[in-house]
Amino acid sequence: MEILLEELYKTDIHIEKFHFRKLFLDKESYQINGISQSGKTKLAKNYLLGLKKSSYLYMDCSDLRIDLDLLNNTLQNFCYNNKIETLVLDNYIEAINIVNVQQLIICSEINYKIDFLNTLTLYPLDYEEFLAYEHKYDSSSLNHFFQLGGFPSMHKISNDSRAIYLQNVLRSTLSEVELDILIFCTKMMAQKISPYSIYERLKHIRKISKDKLYKSFENLSEKNYIHQLQKANHPKAIRKIYLCDISLKSALSIDKHFGKLFENMIYLELLKSGRECFYDEGIDFYLPLSEEVIIGMPFADERVLFKKIESIEAFLFTYQIKKVTAITMSKEGKMSHPISTVEMIPFDIWALGD
Structure with a gap:
């Protein structure tokens, strides 16, 4: 196991062109959670490339050459002897013992709820x-x-x-x-x-x-x-x-x-922005903190929107909704309403504006 760790330690990390994400790493310890192919590995590797080569060790825990018992017996001493400050355990599994290093970063689909690690959830x-x-x-x-x-x-x-x-x-x-x-x-x-x-x-x-x-x-x-x-x-x-x-x-x-x-796409934008939302009958998304209703209507016009507002008017009055936003593919426009501002806005403008 010592031989494998030495090989991983000496191997240069390489990634293709990195596109910055809205999440980033600093000198704290983290667990990066996200589904497969969401970008966890690239985020971690890009961070390591900004550090001194001798100060870190990157290891993919799905490597078939890893013997878990031997790894648990050698990893701590290896990090200590080589003065490794940052350890990245990609595709981490719970069977691997947590070692004492200055900065630990683990990447996994599963949130292991390790107390001293800050959690970053990476979505597509x-x-x-x-x-x-x-x-x-x-x-x-x-x-x-x-x-x-x-x-x-x-x-x-x-x-x-x-x-x-x-x-x-x-x-x-x-x-x-x-x-x-x-x-x-x-x-x-x-x-x-x-x-x-x-x-x-x-x-x-x-x-x-x-x-x-x-x-x-x-x-x-x-x-x-x-x-x-x-x-x-x-x-x-x-x-x-x-x-x-x-x-x-x-x-x-x-x-x-x-x-x-289209509705799923709107939901994911709301999810990634951290805005709390709910659904109701005829209501795609109700955002209580902003007293707003969002409706996906990709090909709506003013006439279709008017009928929609009529069908959900009881909800608007009950919850005193201040704003109704109809997300469209390209149509823009506004409507008057007794208690709510009603607006049609294209998805790209809405997503980038928020």
Whole structure:
């Protein structure tokens, strides 16, 4: 094990062109949590490249050459003898003992809740981060975002290989049950669905216990492959399901529903901005702190928006909503209303403006 550690210590780190993210590392110790292909490794490696070569050790814990018992017996002494100040354990697993170094960075899909580590949750690219990968920003950028989604690696994958590439990534990361659940969730994107409903569907195609399915569903949620949105003031109501990235829709399903895809994209922007939101009947997103309602209406015009406002007027008065924002593909406009400011705004302007 000493030989492997020595080899890793001497090996130069290399990454292709790095595009800065909204999250960054400083001299504190961190655990970086995020789904596979969200950019955890690049974020950690880019940070290391700014340090003195002899001061750090980077190790991918999925390396098949690692013997866990030997590693646990040698890693602490190796770090001490080589005066390693920063240790990065990529693809960290709980079986590896935490060692005493000046700065520890672990990367994992799982949040291990280690007390002394600051937690950074890294999601796939939001629209603003995505634009850093574009050669130019014009009207084609949003359509390109719909095609590629938020996984940084997709910019290097040819169009004819993207679906299989994502499928292979998911196969290597998720269990068979988790993958089956995720595939079903792609078909139910932006709709209300309970774990029990998923169990009722999947038990006909695979032998599975309810407990195992519930646990797998919980794992997918904890690792942020799926997100659940609670109904306003009804915590026990069935929740809406959203995918971690819109690219999974076309990679795992042949179903087409642009409106649901658009709604999922809006949700991810809200999630990554840290704004608390809920759904209600006829209401895509209710933001209580800003007393705002957000509705995904990609191809709406003033007439369609007026009818929509009429259908949710009881909610607007009950919750004294100050602002209604209809997110569109390209349409802009305003409407008058007794208590709410009503505005149509294109997605790209809305996402970048916030």
